Amino acid sequence: MPGFTNHQKDWLTRGGSLTAHLRTLGAVDVRVTREAVDLPWPDEYAALRLAPRAPAWVREVVLSVDGVPCVAAHSVTPLAASGGTWQAMRRLRTRPLAELLYADSAVARSALVSRRVTARHPLFALAAAQVAGHAPYAFVARRSVFERHHAPLMVTECMLPALWARLAGGADARGVHPARERGALGHTASRAHPAKESGDRAGR
Numbered sequence: 148m149p150g151f152t153n154h155q156k157d158w159l160t161r162g163g164s165l166t167a168h169l170r171t172l173g174a175v176d177v178r179v180t181r182e183a184v185d186l187p188w189p190d191e192y193a194a195l196r197l198a199p200r201a202p203a204w205v206r207e208v209v210l211s212v213d214g215v216p217c218v219a220a221h222s223v224t225p226l227a228a229s230g231g232t233w234q235a236m237r238r239l240r241t242r243p244l245a246e247l248l249y250a251d252s253a254v255a256r257s258a259l260v261s262r263r264v265t266a267r268h269p270l271f272a273l274a275a276a277q278v279a280g281h282a283p284y285a286f287v288a289r290r291s292v293f294e295r296h297h298a299p300l301m302v303t304e305c306m307l308p309a310l311w312a313r314l315a316g317g318a319d320a321r322g323v324h325p326a327r328e329r330g331a332l333g334h335t336a337s338r339a340h341p342a343k344e345s346g347d348r349a350g351r
Contacts, residue, residue: 154315159306165210165304182204183204185202188223195223204226207222215309216277217306224298231298232296236300257292257293258291263286
């Protein structure tokens with residue numbers, strides 16, 4: 148992953164629950180910024196197996212550590228799935244999404260893919276709204292697809308500058324993990340491996 152810092156390589160490739168990892172840094176809270184029927188982003192249709200302009204259910208949240216926004220997240224599933232297989236997603240409120248993802252053996256997760264995100268991508272505006280002062284030229288983000296009974300749920304997580312600042316200050320005592328999964332933030336194949344991982348029971 149050329150051009151990424153060691154902390155970025157580590158956090159972009161960590162498996163399991165992102166919120167569980169954030170809890171090693173401090174108290175985490177989930178703030179919902181949007182839940183609505185909407186169109187997926189152009190680069191989401193393929194992985195969701197949706198026709199162009201097919202509607203979806205979108206949930207967007209901010210994960211804060213000790214009151215400071217550290218991650219902006221965007222989750223999307225076909226509208227039909229949000230009333231069926233993934234209907235519990237509509238009832239989460241401020242509970243983390245991983246309550247649905249990491250305790251269910253029927254859920255499989257694709258490989259993580261990551262990239263830098265500039266103002267050309269709609270994720271940039273979502274992240275920039277959580278940054279005090281000027282936003283950076285680019286954010287770094289990761290994405291994967293969870294699948295349950297053949298219904299996809301795509302989760303995109305954008306790391307904010309406050310996370311990297313906190314890690315640079317030595318808040319993370321876990322060290323750096325070797326890079327495991329990487330790729331472009333485009334089409335993501337699903338049905339790769341089970342989502343449930345030992346030790347992770349709560350997260351985004």
